[in-house]
Amino acid sequence: MELSSQGTLSILTQDGCPLGIGVRFVVDSQGIPVLCLNPLNQLASFVSSDKRSSLHLGQSGSRTPQCTLQGLLLRPQDEFHTKKLQTLWKKKFGEEVDEGVIHIVSVDQVLHLEDFKEDCLWVTGPDYRNAVPDPLRDCAGNIVNEMNDKLMEDVLRFCDIFVDLDFQVKNARMVWIDRLGFDVRILTPQMDVLEVRIPFPREVTDEKGAKSSLTCMSQLAWEVEKNYSGPEFEKVKCFKKLR
Secondary structure, three states: OOOOOEEEEEEEOOOOOEEEEEEEOEEOOOOOEEEEOOOOOHHHHHHHHOOEEEEEEOOOOOOOOEEEEEEEEEOOOOHHHHHHHHHHHHHHHOOOOOHHHEEEEEEEEEEEEOOOOOOOEEEEHHHHHHOOOOOOOOOHHHHHHHHHHHOHHHHHHHHHHHEOOOOOOOEEEEEEEEOOEEEEEEEOOOOOEEEEEEEOOOOOOOHHHHHHHHHHHHHHHHHHHOOOOOOOOOOEOOEEEOO
16 A cells, blocks of 8 residues: 555446546555545535545556555544644645645455456455565565566576466566566467565564575575585475466
């Protein structure tokens, strides 16, 4: 949620038809989306008649997972809460906003869809609010860009050594990284696109730990490739075909 700032807000109009509109948002400490809606436009009249809503997130980078939050579109409960949300908005977008435009989506449940070909996962509102954000969320994009721009040879070697493949990887790009590992998109000689999850040897807690683990894995992969060391690890056997 914190990585995204744009999405599609869907509400029901007075005649019962769904209406989707692009919005910007920021999230509070519990992941609750904060929106700014002009009370003078027509959308405000729809909101007042039926507060049921959903917010579909725009994804960052080249990731494919989708996330949609369902809940009620509400005004903040009190002036103190509103002031806090105004501060969040200014910090995110550098804009002063009037308290009359602030709205929140009270999250009742969340739909997570990893890929169109896979089953969806419903997450309850309490589980969502109690979830712990990934510690790499603020630096993941920079790490991914650095690996793809400067260390592509290492990314290719990760696939050749740590993934159980029966073909030579034609091309590979890191898609995302978190505290448990990283996702890589692979191009096969037949021009198929696969995605694989390569785990870290152990969970990392910060950017320094992530880069250290990548360096160690790179060194190990090089040693195995040169037959200086044996593959004393279990290769990844699970991957999905994207196209």
